[in-house]
Amino acid sequence: MISVTDELRRGEDGFTLVELLTAISISLIVLLATLQSLDLFTSNAAQQTRVTDANDQVRTTMDRLTRDMRGAAAITRATPNDLVYTVPVTTGIRTERLCVDSTTLRATSSIAAAAATPAPACTGTKLATMRSTTETPFTYDSTATPADPALVRNVGLSLSLDASGGGKTASSTLSASVARRSAGILNLTDDDLRATCNPAGALLDISASVPNVGTLSVTYQNDGGISLGTPLPGSRKLQIPEGLTRVVARVTNAAGVTKIIRRDVECGDTP
Numbered sequence: 001m002i003s004v005t006d007e008l009r010r011g012e013d014g015f016t017l018v019e020l021l022t023a024i025s026i027s028l029i030v031l032l033a034t035l036q037s038l039d040l041f042t043s044n045a046a047q048q049t050r051v052t053d054a055n056d057q058v059r060t061t062m063d064r065l066t067r068d069m070r071g072a073a074a075i076t077r078a079t080p081n082d083l084v085y086t087v088p089v090t091t092g093i094r095t096e097r098l099c100v101d102s103t104t105l106r107a108t109s110s111i112a113a114a115a116a117t118p119a120p121a122c123t124g125t126k127l128a129t130m131r132s133t134t135e136t137p138f139t140y141d142s143t144a145t146p147a148d149p150a151l152v153r154n155v156g157l158s159l160s161l162d163a164s165g166g167g168k169t170a171s172s173t174l175s176a177s178v179a180r181r182s183a184g185i186l187n188l189t190d191d192d193l194r195a196t197c198n199p200a201g202a203l204l205d206i207s208a209s210v211p212n213v214g215t216l217s218v219t220y221q222n223d224g225g226i227s228l229g230t231p232l233p234g235s236r237k238l239q240i241p242e243g244l245t246r247v248v249a250r251v252t253n254a255a256g257v258t259k260i261i262r263r264d265v266e267c268g269d270t271p
Helices: 004-011 017-070
Strands: 074-079 082-089 092-101 104-112 125-129 154-162 171-179 193-198 201-206 217-222 238-241 243-252 258-267
Touching (some): 201 258, 238 243
Antiparallel strands (some): 074 082, 092 104, 104 125, 201 238, 243 258
């Protein structure tokens, strides 16, 4: 016969050692799986943040470049790894540069009275790391580098960015293309090349009605490409001898945009 005391002792039976070890093992497995999932989530989130940050910074630069190119920008350097352009602003000329040094994408921006000419070496603020040293970030109207950057009409950008980190490999590619509305254009006509007859022949000049006339520089040649002389210091005026002369004027503004205009000049003896 089972006594009341035996019944009470049976009610106090606990887990066996095997049961406890099994429960602990299962708990550790669940905890390890949870920690691994959390670590993976954190790593993926950090990776995505790196990609997003790189994209945002470069996309902002590309958006600005696209807006500039569609406006009054003039390209002064156009190579597969170096793009320099200028934009007239109220305080002078803004010079922008986007270049790649090895795998580093850099950008510079400056404002001065006239267009700046950046040094050959790629310098400036680091925007991002490129995925490869063999990729060409900038393309133009043709695969060859243009001989005259001011005449480039279409610019393509393809930037493959390296966003690797934390033992993970990642990259993203940003692309854009823009057609320049004002490529190689100066608002000049042949009539803006003026020739005023005088006793010595003719005084050449560019019409003062041309917008931003003070920023223009000019060289004069005959139709054979021979220089007619050097303009007077601080001006665009040049005295040439009398006679019939086909004058070719190459006019350049401070942004580097060039225009060729021509005129027949005939001046005889003037009282």
